[in-house]
Amino acid sequence: MTSDTLVEISDLNFSYDARPILKGINMTMKRGQLIAIMGGSGSGKTTLLKLIGGEVIPSAGYVKFSDQVVHELDRDGLFEIRRKMGMLFQFGALFTDLSVFDNVAFQMREHTDLPESMIRDLVLMKLNAVGLRGAHHLMPAELSGGMARRVALARSIALDPMLMMFDEPFTGLDPISLSVIGSLIRRLTDTLGMTSIIVTHDVQESLSIVDYVYFVADGVIAAHGTPSEVRESVAPFVHQFVHGEVDGPVPFHYPAQSYPQDLNLEKTLV
């Protein structure tokens, strides 16, 4: 008997040193859902993914992954659930001492006893899905930024995980690869029945593929809803974000003292 909910986040708080990053986040992610998390740069989206993967420990609240509280697991328990997760890191994080092929094959070799011939087929299939089958012999240093991210994507789905976390899968992609990768993520979610979380700034592309959207701002969920609700929304925050306006409730600047004060202009101005 498995419940419908794969990831449950309840009243999650997290701070780096004394600086609160996340303040009371609540989310529910169902199996088979494709969820987008959006929010300004530095709003704590990557940190949220790290909390789900158990890489950092919350200061209050919890993340549950198939009914287990992630930060209460011991190391073996954590590794057990991580085998069911895939994570695309924001900066790719390919193993630079392994070729593209070996990067994608890495988890298959570590966690399965598949014969090498089958690994080869699987790897080429995964690479084909991201359009890089021909690049399997290259080293990561020989790839462009966008290619590296696509290889990282192929690597993260290598073992067909239950939960996929994509940290900005669309950055650095041209419009063609962008929509190919977008529909690939949608298709994988549907055919494998996995749950996918994409962190993204690409509002239009993600609204066209996801089932649900959360907006994170200032450490709290500022708004959430289905794509059509979001498009219709008149909430100033959502409107500003969806339409990319500069003026509105989302500040562009990292908190700081006033600009004239920083430039020591006070005396001349008074």
Added chain:
Amino acid sequence: MFKQLASSISNIGSRAIDGIWRLGHAARFFLLVLLKSGTSFQRFGLVIRELYYVGVLSLIIIVVSGLFVGMVLGLQGYETLQKYGSESAVGTLVALSLVRELGPVVSALLFASRAGSAITAEIGLMKATEQLSAMGMMAVDPVSRVVAPRFWAGVISMPFLAAIFSVMGVFGGYLVTVMFIGVDVGSFWSQMQSNVDFRIDIINGFIKSCFFGVAVTAIAVFEGYDSPPTAEGVSGATTRTVVTSSLAILGLDFILTAFMFRGI
């Protein structure tokens, strides 16, 4: 004035505490690496791959330095011994200095700067580019998959490198004294053979190089794993590896020599 004094004293204190804390941290990390070495031996291929990078690529510098150190020893030794008319003992002198001291110590110093720094930089960069986090997220422990194989590769290579260094040194001494200066070839080898003891000299030299191998690679993997994930962080860690392991080699050498040859 008093405040300044107080603050500088508390500064010294906090530095000492930091240092000791780091030492404890390093010791725990060392134990962790030992505990997680199982994978390295079950999948020895991982260690063999690192043996190439750590050991084989250090061969050139070891061979060349060994040759030169041996040649200098031969020249200097001959100059001095000749004054006492015992130039046939030059073979013994060269071999004993190499096997007991210079082989293990100089090859370990070279190893620290050639391979130790490379290990630190590689692990540090893997950390800075999130490769270690990514591995952890794939449920593969970076300590057993990345750190332990490098550690064992270093530990295994060091005695071999020291032995090769000594052999090359003896050969260098032979070249200079027998081939160029013209010391009698028979007495060169026979004196060496009768005065170099297998247990006292060769085994003790071997033990030394094992200790040095453990010290250098343990420091190198710790500094890499512990380095701040930035460019300055990695470069600082690389420097610390070379400095700390050189000091560790010389300190350990004194202690080991005292135990081995003075019988304390």
